[in-house]
Each structure stands twice: as C-alpha cells, then as structure tokens.
Amino acid sequence: MVVSExxxxxxNNPITGIVLAIPGxxxxxxxxxxxxxDDDQNTGIILGYLFATAAFxxxxxFLNYPLERLFGWQVTPVTDPAENTGIGRFFRLSLDHxxxxxxxxxxxxxxxxxxxxGAMLIRTSLLVPDSTITPPGNYISLIGLHAVMMIFITSAxxxxxxxxxxxxxMIGARRMAFPRLEALSFxxxxxxxxxxxxxxxxxxxxxxxxxxxxxxxxxxxxxxxYIVGFALIAVALVTxxxxxxxxxxxxxxPGMTWTRLPMFVWGIFTTSILGLLAxxxxxxxxxxxxxxxxxxxxxxxxxxxxxxxxxxxxxxxxGHPEVYIFILPAFGIIMEIVPHFARKPLWGYRTGxxxxxxxxxxxxxxxxxxxxVSGIAPVLRPFYMLSTxxxxxxTGIIFLVVLGTLWRARVWFTVPMLFCxxxxxxxxxxxxxxxxxxxxPTDVTLHGSYFSMAHFHYTIMGGEIFxxxxxxxxxxxxxxxxxxxxxxxRIHFWWMFIxxxxxxxxxxxxxxxxxxxxxxxxxxDLVGLxxxxxxxxxxxxxxxxxxxxxxxxxxxxxxxxxxxxxxxxRSLEWxxxxxxPAANFDRVPVIVAGPYEYGIPNARPVADxxxxxxxxxxx
Amino acid sequence: MAVRTRAYEADAAAAAALDTRLAxxxxxxxxxxxxxxxxxxxxxxxxxxxxxxxxxxxAQGIGPPSKGYGAIVxxxxxxxxxxxxxxxxxxxxxxxxxxxxxxxxVLGIATCLFQGYxxxxxxFGLTEGxxxxxxxxxxxxxxxxxxxxxxxxxxxxxxxxxxxxTIVRRQPAASFAWILLYLAAIGLVNYFLLYVVA
Ligand SMILES: [Cu+2]
Numbered sequence: 047m048v049v050s051e052x053x054x055x056x057x058n059n060p061i062t063g064i065v066l067a068i069p070g071x072x073x074x075x076x077x078x079x080x081x082x083x084d085d086d087q088n089t090g091i092i093l094g095y096l097f098a099t100a101a102f103x104x105x106x107x108f109l110n111y112p113l114e115r116l117f118g119w120q121v122t123p124v125t126d127p128a129e130n131t132g133i134g135r136f137f138r139l140s141l142d143h144x145x146x147x148x149x150x151x152x153x154x155x156x157x158x159x160x161x162x163x164g165a166m167l168i169r170t171s172l173l174v175p176d177s178t179i180t181p182p183g184n185y186i187s188l189i190g191l192h193a194v195m196m197i198f199i200t201s202a203x204x205x206x207x208x209x210x211x212x213x214x215x216m217i218g219a220r221r222m223a224f225p226r227l228e229a230l231s232f233x234x235x236x237x238x239x240x241x242x243x244x245x246x247x248x249x250x251x252x253x254x255x256x257x258x259x260x261x262x263x264x265x266x267x268x269x270x271x272y273i274v275g276f277a278l279i280a281v282a283l284v285t286x287x288x289x290x291x292x293x294x295x296x297x298x299x300p301g302m303t304w305t306r307l308p309m310f311v312w313g314i315f316t317t318s319i320l321g322l323l324a325x326x327x328x329x330x331x332x333x334x335x336x337x338x339x340x341x342x343x344x345x346x347x348x349x350x351x352x353x354x355x356x357x358x359x360x361x362x363x364x365g366h367p368e369v370y371i372f373i374l375p376a377f378g379i380i381m382e383i384v385p386h387f388a389r390k391p392l393w394g395y396r397t398g399x400x401x402x403x404x405x406x407x408x409x410x411x412x413x414x415x416x417x418x419v420s421g422i423a424p425v426l427r428p429f430y431m432l433s434t435x436x437x438x439x440x441t442g443i444i445f446l447v448v449l450g451t452l453w454r455a456r457v458w459f460t461v462p463m464l465f466c467x468x469x470x471x472x473x474x475x476x477x478x479x480x481x482x483x484x485x486x487p488t489d490v491t492l493h494g495s496y497f498s499m500a501h502f503h504y505t506i507m508g509g510e511i512f513x514x515x516x517x518x519x520x521x522x523x524x525x526x527x528x529x530x531x532x533x534x535x536r537i538h539f540w541w542m543f544i545x546x547x548x549x550x551x552x553x554x555x556x557x558x559x560x561x562x563x564x565x566x567x568x569x570x571d572l573v574g575l576x577x578x579x580x581x582x583x584x585x586x587x588x589x590x591x592x593x594x595x596x597x598x599x600x601x602x603x604x605x606x607x608x609x610x611x612x613x614x615x616r617s618l619e620w621x622x623x624x625x626x627p628a629a630n631f632d633r634v635p636v637i638v639a640g641p642y643e644y645g646i647p648n649a650r651p652v653a654d655x656x657x658x659x660x661x662x663x664x665x
Numbered sequence: 666m667a668v669r670t671r672a673y674e675a676d677a678a679a680a681a682a683l684d685t686r687l688a689x690x691x692x693x694x695x696x697x698x699x700x701x702x703x704x705x706x707x708x709x710x711x712x713x714x715x716x717x718x719x720x721x722x723x724a725q726g727i728g729p730p731s732k733g734y735g736a737i738v739x740x741x742x743x744x745x746x747x748x749x750x751x752x753x754x755x756x757x758x759x760x761x762x763x764x765x766x767x768x769x770x771v772l773g774i775a776t777c778l779f780q781g782y783x784x785x786x787x788x789f790g791l792t793e794g795x796x797x798x799x800x801x802x803x804x805x806x807x808x809x810x811x812x813x814x815x816x817x818x819x820x821x822x823x824x825x826x827x828x829x830x831t832i833v834r835r836q837p838a839a840s841f842a843w844i845l846l847y848l849a850a851i852g853l854v855n856y857f858l859l860y861v862v863a
Contacts, residue, residue: 115820223687284698292690296683322694323701330705334802343791343798344721345709351721351795356712360705 059138063105067237070094070101078340089340091267095244095274099237106233107139111226139233141225144626146232147211147525153232154206157199157239158590164192166587169580175573177566185566187250187268194242194255194272198279200506201321201368202235204375205286208517209314211525213290215619215626216308218299218635218653223292224285231286238278245271254564256361259346259354263338270339277332280325283371287322290314299653301637308617308641309392312399313378316406317371324367331360358420362413370409372506374402376513377444380466383520384451385642386615387463392642393450397443404440408433418489427486434484441477445470460613461535465516468543472508476501479554497557503550515542515593523608526601527625534596542589548582616652617641631655688837696847699810703851706803710858713795721794729800729860730787736860738780742811742852745772746845749818753839763825769845770822773815780808800859807855811848817841 074097078090103109135145136152168188171180180188210232214222222228245251245268253262253269257276262269294307294315307315334345335357344350346357385392392398414422414430422430448470457463479501482488492498515538523529552575561568561576568576600606611620618641622630635653643649714722729735752765784804789797821838 112820116823224691287698288691288694291694292687296687296690322698326698326702327705330702330709330806333806334709334798337791337798337802341791341801343801344794345713345798345802348718349721350792351713351718351724352798353713353716353718355716356709359712360708363705 058105058107058110060102060106063102066101066105067098071098073097087267088270091270092274092336092340095241095270099234099241099274099278102237103230103233108226108230108233139229141229142628143210143214143222143225143228144525146228147207147209150202150206150210150232150235151525153236153239154199154203155594157195157235158203160239160243161192161195161199162587162590164188164195166583168192169583171566172568172576173580175568175570175576180566182566183252184250186252186254186564187246189564190251190254190272191242191245194275195239196506197255197368198235198238198242198275200372200510201279201283202286203514204379204510204517205290205314205317205321206232206235207525208310208379208521209286209290209375212521212619213293213311213314214297215524215622215630216311216617217294217297217302218618218631218637219293219297220629220631220634221297222289223296224289227285228289231282231289234278234282238275238282241271241278242275243271245269256365257335257357258361259335259338259357260348262335262357263346270336273332273336273339277329280329280332283321283325284329287318287325290318291322294318299635299637301653303637305395306637306640309381309395309398310375310378312402313375313381316402317374317378320367320371320374320406320409324364324371327360328364328368331357331364334360355417355421358417359413362416363410365416366413367406367409369502369505370405372510374405376469376510377402377405379513379517380448380469381444381451382617383462383466383516384448385644386613386617387458387460387466388451388455389458389644390451390455390642391640391644391646392447393453394443394447395640395642398447401440401443401447404443405437408437408440412437412484415484415489418486419493431484431486435481437484438477438481445474460519461530461532461539462516462520464536464539465512465519468539469509469512469516471543472504472512472546475551476504476508479504492557494562495557496553496561496563499563500550500553500557503553508546508550512542512546515539518593520613521619523612524619524624524626527608528600529606529608529612530596530600531604531606534592534599538589538592538596541592542586545582545585545589549579549586552579552582616644618652621651621653621655685837685840689840692840692843696843699847702806703803703854706799706806707854707858710799710803713799714862716795718795723796723863724794727789727793727796729796729863730783732860734779734783735856738776738783739849739852739856741772741776741779742849745769745776745815745818746842746849748772749845750842753842766818766822766825770815770818773811773818773845777808777812777815780804780811784808796863803855803859807848807852811852814844814848818845 071094074092074094075087075090077097078087078093081089135142136149140146140149167180168185171177171185171188173179177185210222210228214220248266248268248271251257251262251265251268251272253265253272257269257272262272294311298307334343337343338345338347338352344352346352346354348354381392381398411433412430414426415434418427418430448466479497483492483498483501519530519535556572556575556579557563559569559572559575561572608624610622610624613620616639618635618637621635633656635655637653639650639652641652716722746769748765749769752762752769784801787797787800791797791801818841821841
C-alpha cells in the first residue's frame, strides 16, 4: 500500500491514554450537563466514562489504523520488531498474541487481588451476626463490587491469558486472525475494572451483579459504573469471540483436522461461541437500562408501560450462558492436561467434544431457572426444570471422558495434575448441588439462601479457578520460561484445596439452615459456623498469597529456566522452543498425528516441524 | 500424504486468499453476534407490547411517526446497501467499483441524516411509555450502527483511489457488502415492527 509521508507522532502508550482519558471524562460530564437532562448527573457520568475509555484507547493507539485507512497517513507501526523485545512491549498496544496473553495474565491477577480483598471484607463483616461491622447499605455495595469484579475476571481469566497465548501455538498458526480485535479485547478490560472501582466514589450500587430494576433504575450514580463497565466486558467477549473463532476455523496448520484439535482449543471454541452470541444481548439490556436512567424512558418501569421482567429475561438469557463461558475453558483444560499425565490417549475424544457442545447448546434453554421464584408463569417451570437437569448429561459425559482416561493409568502426579483432581472433586459437589437448584421444589426454599451461593462458588472457584491453577502450573513454564517450584506448588494445592472446602462446604449447611444471602445480619445461632467459614476464608486468601509467592520466588529469586518440553508432552505447543520465537514456528508445521497418542506403538510425532518451506502464514 | 495447505502458501496470492477467507469468516461471525443484539430489542418490543402495563404501551395520542418518512429512511438504507453490493461484486469492473462506492457513501450519509432528523421530531416524548422507549432505543441503536458502517464505507472510498489498496483486496471489500445488506435488512424488520405492527 502506498501511503503519504505524513506521520501521526503521538507517543502511543498507557500514559498518553490516561492523559487523554481525564479530559475525556470531563468532556463527557460537560456534554451531559449541556443537554440539561434532569437526572442525577447520570447522563454526564455515563458519557464521561465512555469518552474516557475512547480517549484511553486512542492514546494506546487504536485510532492509528482507522486513520491510516481513511486518509492514508503513515502512523507509528505497532509491531515494530525492534521495539518489540524489551519489557516495554507489555505496556504498549501489541499485536503479538503472546504479549497480549501476558498482559491479560498480569492485569487479571491484579484484579483478582481486589476481588479477593472484597471477599475478605464480606467475611469479616459476617464475624458478628448483626450489622455492626458493616452497615447494611455498605454491605450490599461490597457484595456488588466483589461480585461484578469477579464476573469480569472469570469471564476472561482463562481465555484471556491462556487462550490468547496458546491457541495459535496449539493449532500451528503464526498469528491470530484479527490481532487488532484481540488487542482491543484486552485493552477494554483495564478501563472496565477502573470504572467499576470508581463506583466506590459514588457509594457503590445496591443490586449485586444482576442489576435488577426498578432498584437499578433508581439507584445512585454508582450504578453507572456497573452499566459502562459491564458493557466494556461485553465488547471484550464479542471481539475475543470473533478473533478466536476465526483463528480456529481459518488458521489451523495443514493436517490440523478437526479431530486432531486439542481439547483446550475445543473449550475455547465453544466458550467463544457463547460469548459471541450472549454478550450482545447483555449490551442491548444495558443500553435500555442506561436509557431508563438518563433520558427517562421506561423499558423496566411497570408504572409507565415497561416491565422489570424484561430485564430479568434479557439479563439471564445472557447470564446463564455467561456461567458456561466460565466453565467450558476449564473443562477444556482438564481434558487437555489429564491425558498428558495419565500417559494414555484421551478416552472418548469425540464424546468429550460432543459434551462441550451439548453444554454450550443447552445453555440457551435454561435461563428461566433463575426466575422460579420471581413470578414466572407456573406452566413454564417444568420445561426449564427439565432443560436444566438435562445439562448434567453432557457434563457427566465430560467427567466420564476424564475418568475413562484415568482408568488403569499410571498417573504422574505433578502439581497441574493435583489441581485437575481437585477440580474433579469440587466440581462434582458444585454440579450435584446445582441439580437441587434446578428442581423447582428445592429451589423455592434454597434459592435465596447461602446454599445457592455455596453452589456457584463450588463451580466457579472450585471449578474454574482450580482449572486455572492447573493451567498456570502446566503452561506458565512455556509462557515465562521459568518453572514454578513444585514444592511450593504442592503446599499451595493442599492448602488451597482444604481451605476452599472448609470455607464453602459449611455454607451449604448454613444455607439449609436458612441463612439468607446478600444480608449483613443473620440468626445468632449460626455465628459458630460463620466464624469457622470466615477463618477458613482467610486461609483461602492465604493460599492465593502462596501462589503469588511461588510466582515471585520462581521468576525473580530461584529462577529455574524451563526446558522446551518439561512434561514430555506430545502436543504441539511443547514442540516449539522456550522462549517461543517471535513468529512461533520457523516453518509452518505439518500435523501428522493427534496430540494424545501416548503408549501407542509406532505412534508418529505430532507434527513435521520442517514444514512447508517459505510458508508465509499469511503474516 | 494429502494434507490441506490452504492456510499457508508461499506466494502473495495465497496470502491474499487467506485474508479474504478470514475477512469472510469474521464478517459472518460479527453478523451472528449483531443479530442477537437486535433480537434482544425485538424481544423487548413484543414483550412490552403484549404486556401493555397500565395500558401504557401506547398512551393516549401516541402513535408511530410518519410512515412515509420512515419509508424514505428505509429506501435510502436499502439503496446504500444494494449500490455497494453491485459495485463490489467480483464481476464488476474496477471503474464501476470506483463509481458506485462514492454513490453508496452519499446514500449512506443521507440515510443517517434523515433518520437523525426524524428522531428529533418524533411527535412524542421518550418518557411517554413503552412504545416511545422501544422506538427511540431500537432506531437509535440501528442508526448508530449504520453511521459506523458508513464511516467504514468512507475508508473504502478513500482507498479506491490509485494510492489505495482496495482494488487489490477486492474480496475483503466485497464481504463488507454483507454488513450493509444485513443492516438494511434489519432496518426492514424494524420498519415493519415500529411502523406497521406498532
Ligand atoms: Cu443458570
């Protein structure tokens, strides 16, 4: 492409982004007041957040490419290889999927710290049965901030760091299909987290993560953080979904047939479908909520032609697929890692893929189970009860695939494998308790209690976060070039596993004893159990510090350089050198075998890395 | 052994073919996502209309804006999409492409301006019930997307000059036609719902 000599010489980095974002915010606020809409500054604040985010993204450099397309200006190239080696590349707009993976990892670990501190504050408040430590209003704000921050994190915690880093390596690609979309899916996450945190300046928001009207229409300005922050996460889900799906469909190496695709890639594939299709529904609902709060439309106000059930339906039509957005990549991780350490072929590869698609498909037909006690028409209850119960079949299939792989295997109990076992234990409890909540009679009594809270923490923390830890111990040596200490890793696992179960299992009992969730005060008879849970929660937080300590110890103090393939695994990502070369593969590999063919006589290596001479990879 | 090599070939033609394929896949994925976005609005339309809380779906004296004016916007949108679609077909000669894309751009800008004008002169306030809410939200969401697509169209027009690269990358430019056609089709459904079914 011939371009003019004109250069746009703004230094593109987060500092510029922040410098532009601050006046951007005030410009939005000013514009909101200019229209003179008689609300509580909500218009100005929402516009301010949007303008600030846009200005931040421009400062990072997202406007360069559109300007280049529109006017032919030569703008600072974002992938200058000379600039792309030092630590600075992690602080700039990078189109390298490996850099984006690390950017995601660090950002999300920082967010996790804040979400975790929120959880500790909640548990501290529950040390006493009355609301003396935290007044009710503050308590519900704390619940909302913890919940929404954790939802932001868990939406991206596996796809972001590990999906971005590993998918091209696992399918034999030298790049992603749409690197700019991929970068955008990362760079909207820090603004989303900051905007959410900004809610504290306005006293938080009182609705938890579900944002039910009419409360969310009437709530103070903290609610605007919920709207804009969540909308940015929706943008991340859609852009990441488009990029991941197009990459997996279009950039697989020669010979990487659909039946040779690693299970982790299948997990990313199915979760990307859900994110791609569910997030736009959330975006539409958030726009309606923003309109109700700013220009006083009445989508959700029953007194003026609207309906709060409209929100509840739209929100949960997104919300239920959203929880499978969390768990499908975790299923992928477990089915990926177990065969490597069982040294056996994955038992029932195709069955496992069908299980993933079964979960993904059914997730669209169950959302009303969240409304069993919210005035749903009684005739609809049996259908949604049945469709929800059906989900235990594909989930059970995935368990069966993992157990079939372990059957009569000589298992190598590495730290990643321990976390896989922890996942199976926790998710079994999480899944079975979910069946009780899908049944209308039990849900009616348990829905508002800690039973439901314990259920989803068993699936999300006991499931997704344990899988995340398995992934971290398994793949971080490839991503960072340093082995994590297995000794600290074992301490971390047992500590976290015991503390997790000690924290959340009693909450099932507390729930059965009718302790309501989202309330600061509770029956004094339950104080003993609650104190047990709080102390356990502190230990659980401590186990995360052990993990952080392991990262710091292994990266900075006792660096054990990782060899290219420390686990002697067959799959493709382990066949490239560590650190991974800039273009991943010198020559595009030709895949000649599946990734799990352990113990099979005369099994071929997974790929011919000599590849096709002079291949471009479309780069 | 026979392996598929479509993704990786040495020559520039193959790289361009790969770009085209990815642009096509990306376009269809985006359209799938965006369809769910509009389905959410259509659901809101039918839900609030059927519920008619307090008889406030359409309060006394509130009805759709001028059908004829809405039809003008719709026709302009369809004309934008069809003009670009015809101009960007493989069989179309390069000079026709250079001729028709600016025409499509002008039509696209006109669509946005007409829709914007209508939205400032609705004849009802946004606070006056369910129908005004859905009308403003759905039309607003649609015209913002149409405006963004028009801006993209502008970038294609600037690239059709001798210095640009759209001529050599005709196929990715062609897959953009599906986005315009899709938005025009959404406009058609919206017109049917907001002006006819109401
Ligand atoms: Cu659900």
